[in-house]
Amino acid sequence: MVVPSVLAVFAHPDDESLSAGGVLARHSAAGARTAVVTATWAADTPRAAELAEALRILGAGEPRMLGYADARVPQSAPGCARFCDAPLDEAVRRRVPYHSECRTTSPFAGSPSRERPSMPNLMPALPSGYEARPATADDVPAIHRLVAACERELNGRVHADPGGIAADLSRPGMVMERDTVLLHDQAGQLAAWAWVNRRSEVDVHPRHRGRGLGAALLDWAETRARQAGDERLVQTVPDKDTPATALLRSRGYERWPRPVEGPNSAPSQGL
Structure with missing residues (x-):
């Protein structure tokens, strides 16, 4: 045990x-x-x-x-x-590394027949000009800027905060080296990111949409979830985000019919 x-x-x-x-x-x-x-x-x-x-x-x-x-x-x-x-960003950066350091090891560790492949082996082909790598604690401020840009484009205001992003990266059982991915453009700017841990989130910066990044990250999230043994993956997407909603529907995602309480709850509205 x-x-x-x-x-x-x-x-x-x-x-x-x-x-x-x-x-x-x-x-x-x-x-x-x-x-x-x-x-x-x-x-x-x-x-x-x-x-x-x-x-x-x-x-x-x-x-x-x-x-x-x-x-x-x-x-x-x-x-x-x-x-x-x-500053919140600074306090989060100092704390987050300890979350990764103190997590339990993978349940597959030491079993070569069930060894979990690294993130690059799971990553589908990307459009030219983009590179992928896992997230680290130091990336929290950059991820927050990306998420803020997405929220501002969709809602005209920002709700996300660095602490919430750090909490996502500290979900029980998440290993950032395998369960997160960042996409950077040729200038080194963060263009998109995703994480998966029974639930998943995918965000693509408004300037980089329409290039297949969202589809590539969704492929990665689904592959990673299957490889981790998850039978269901929940994506939280507002109804007004019509491109993301259309992408998910094209992949067979369905609206969650009712709110479910708990840390891994699906949304009551949207996909």
């Missing part, structure tokens, strides 16, 4: 012991990969040493500290921004 990994994120040292010490210790004792990220205090302060000892007792590995200052204790990280004042 594979024991799920645990990554706990707290604002201050000692929060891990006071708020979740029992949970962390129990999971560690069961063999889970267990880790703690702390937003405030620097690694060379006395609280960092206290945190390291607490994590040793809890079996939660080494401290992972973002290094921001506590709002009321400037000496917690001299010369550094307070966590409450930090």
Whole structure:
């Protein structure tokens, strides 16, 4: 039995012991990969040493500290921004790598007959002038700009935020090296992206539409989903996005008939 990994994120040292010490210790004792990220205090302060000892007792590995200052204790990280004042993009970039680091390994790992191919082996042919690679934590701001451009074109306003994109990239079981893909043009600008993890999202920048990128990414998402053993793939597309809706209908997608609660819910409207 594979024991799920645990990554706990707290604002201050000692929060891990006071708020979740029992949970962390129990999971560690069961063999889970267990880790703690702390937003405030620097690694060379006395609280960092206290945190390291607490994590040793809890079996939660080494401290992972973002290094921001506590709002009321400037000496917690001299010369550094307070966590409450930090730009969201920056805080997300610092945190996201730990999500990938602390995930459980693939259930297919160590089984050559079921080894999962890498993203390039799944990627269909692209139009000339585009290159594909997996996303990384550092790509969150660029992905947000892409998604914002798509929303602005469709709705005249932007709802997405970098934190939401980081959350998508941190979905349980997602491995960015296999479950995400970015397409860049010859100038190195992000033209489109997609992720798949039971659900899927595909976004193509308005300037790059009509070139087959959406269809190529949909091919990739469907192939990746089948290869991961998923029998159904949910795409969330507003009805007013008529080109995307037409593409999905041409592939046999159907409107989800009713809202379903839960983290992998299908939309109540649209495809």
